[in-house]
Amino acid sequence: MNIRRITARTAIAGATTALAAGALVGISTTAANAVDVTNTYNCSNAGLGLSFLSEMTVSGDLPVPQYGAGAPVPAGIINITAKAYVPDDVAPLLAGAGVTGAKSKDYAAHVGTTAAGIPLSGDFATDEGGTYWDAAGANSAFVTPAPGTYDALLPDAFTLTAMQGDTESIEMDCVLADGQVPQSFGSIEIVKQSSNISVPKTVTVKKGKAAKLTATFSNGTGGVGIGKVVAKKGSKTLDTATVKNGMAKLNLGKKLPVGKNKITVTYVGNPSINTSSAKTTVIVKK
Numbered sequence: 001m002n003i004r005r006i007t008a009r010t011a012i013a014g015a016t017t018a019l020a021a022g023a024l025v026g027i028s029t030t031a032a033n034a035v036d037v038t039n040t041y042n043c044s045n046a047g048l049g050l051s052f053l054s055e056m057t058v059s060g061d062l063p064v065p066q067y068g069a070g071a072p073v074p075a076g077i078i079n080i081t082a083k084a085y086v087p088d089d090v091a092p093l094l095a096g097a098g099v100t101g102a103k104s105k106d107y108a109a110h111v112g113t114t115a116a117g118i119p120l121s122g123d124f125a126t127d128e129g130g131t132y133w134d135a136a137g138a139n140s141a142f143v144t145p146a147p148g149t150y151d152a153l154l155p156d157a158f159t160l161t162a163m164q165g166d167t168e169s170i171e172m173d174c175v176l177a178d179g180q181v182p183q184s185f186g187s188i189e190i191v192k193q194s195s196n197i198s199v200p201k202t203v204t205v206k207k208g209k210a211a212k213l214t215a216t217f218s219n220g221t222g223g224v225g226i227g228k229v230v231a232k233k234g235s236k237t238l239d240t241a242t243v244k245n246g247m248a249k250l251n252l253g254k255k256l257p258v259g260k261n262k263i264t265v266t267y268v269g270n271p272s273i274n275t276s277s278a279k280t281t282v283i284v285k286k
Contacts, residue, residue, distance in 0.1 A: 070272025112145035151184035
């Protein structure tokens, strides 16, 4: 069977409202102008001697101009529909082989080093233009890359699997055709998340007893974050602790002098989250 060409048009829609619940740091009230971008893929199954060109046109834009770095993006907020026409001489062969649809489990958009998986699946249907693959899908959960400005790129490769009812059939590897580079349907700035750390205003302890306190941390997504927290009196470090489940437990030791001791507690940040500080007073009584 020689499939000459599949023409696809993909639309990205409906993410703005759902994204607002995630790590947004600059949601746009109006989406950018939609763009059409096209890549041609060479899809093949060497064992069957099957080869065809797939020209895929993507139409859409990114719903926000900025997003937090290292932030979780929940599943199901980026929706894609695809319409892929099958050449007239191929459609009867597919029907005769019992192929009723297709899917791509590894279709993904790429933002920097991050792949946002958007699996596609759907049945074959017909309209005035002929037989086409009527597919849809939504993103799997992923985490945004480090800070920077990135293009959202079409995949350089994906796998297309023919379906016979609910049964997987022929599997084809699709890679960018010679001379092609992944096209971008938009640009997004990934920025550091803000952070917030809080501690009790005062902690009271008897002389000779260890002064302890718990710092509560959150990042710009409302999540619990990761990283280190440092407690200092002036320039002297009293303790360092790791954030676990949104909290860092600090032991300031037994040597603080009697009276009021001003302590600064600082979240030291990481490549995706900014630093933040809070102050407390440890009162040591005789």
